[in-house]
Amino acid sequence: MNILQMEIKSESVDEQVFYIPTVQQWEMLIDVNPIINGKYLFSLSTKYSKGSVEVIKPFLRFIKKYKNFSIGFYEILPYRPWYFCIILRNQNLWQRVNIGERICERCGWKGAIADPSDKCLYIGSPEEKEAINRAWSFPTVGCPMCNNKLIGHIIWVDKESFNK
Ligand SMILES: [Zn+2]
Structure with missing residues (x-):
């Protein structure tokens, strides 16, 4: 299968191509685990390894709850697995x-919080350094x-959760 057949929209994120399925498309992708551009979308190795379907399921629950977020997938190198990332x-x-x-x-x-400061998030972006600097320049929320102040470089908090 290729991306075009699935009608998944793509956008440039930090000058890197991100494929950004809708929630419905993610549910289909989880069911099918398609081979896209020659490799499985989700890792088949260990159940909880990076890129496995078990890692994506909690991400999907998160973006269903918080509408400003999506999940993108992207390629670092042709022979490397697909990478996933939550985007705000x-x-x-x-x-x-x-x-x-x-x-x-x-x-x-x-x-719940969101923190953009982990440099691992930007691997493969042609403007990795600029993206990290941008992330650190965003104002934090308490x-x-x-x-x-909350621990980390927190740019978003769930203001609705006043539990406990
Ligand atoms: Zn407090």
Whole structure:
């Protein structure tokens, strides 16, 4: 199968081609694990290895909940596996991020966060260094309850999660 047959949209993210399926397309891709451009979309090696379908499922749950995010897949080198990345719509551009959870050390707020500062996110981009510098230049956001600084370079927090 190739990308065109699947009608997956592509966009340039940090000057690198990203394929950005819709949620429905991701569900189909997870079911089928197609061979795209000569390689399986999801790694067949160990179940929880990088690029396996088990890694994508929680990403998919995340983007279903938070509509400003998508998942892209991209190629670093023809003989390397597909890479996946969560992307956040930020100032009209797609920004690569790691997602995670933080607990505020001051007030105990706990919730989802996005951090763009991990340089591994930008591997394969022709403007890797610029992209990392851009990521560090974005303003950070604090705890949505008490504005305390959260660990990392946090550019997004789930303001809705006021649990505990
Ligand atoms: Zn707090």
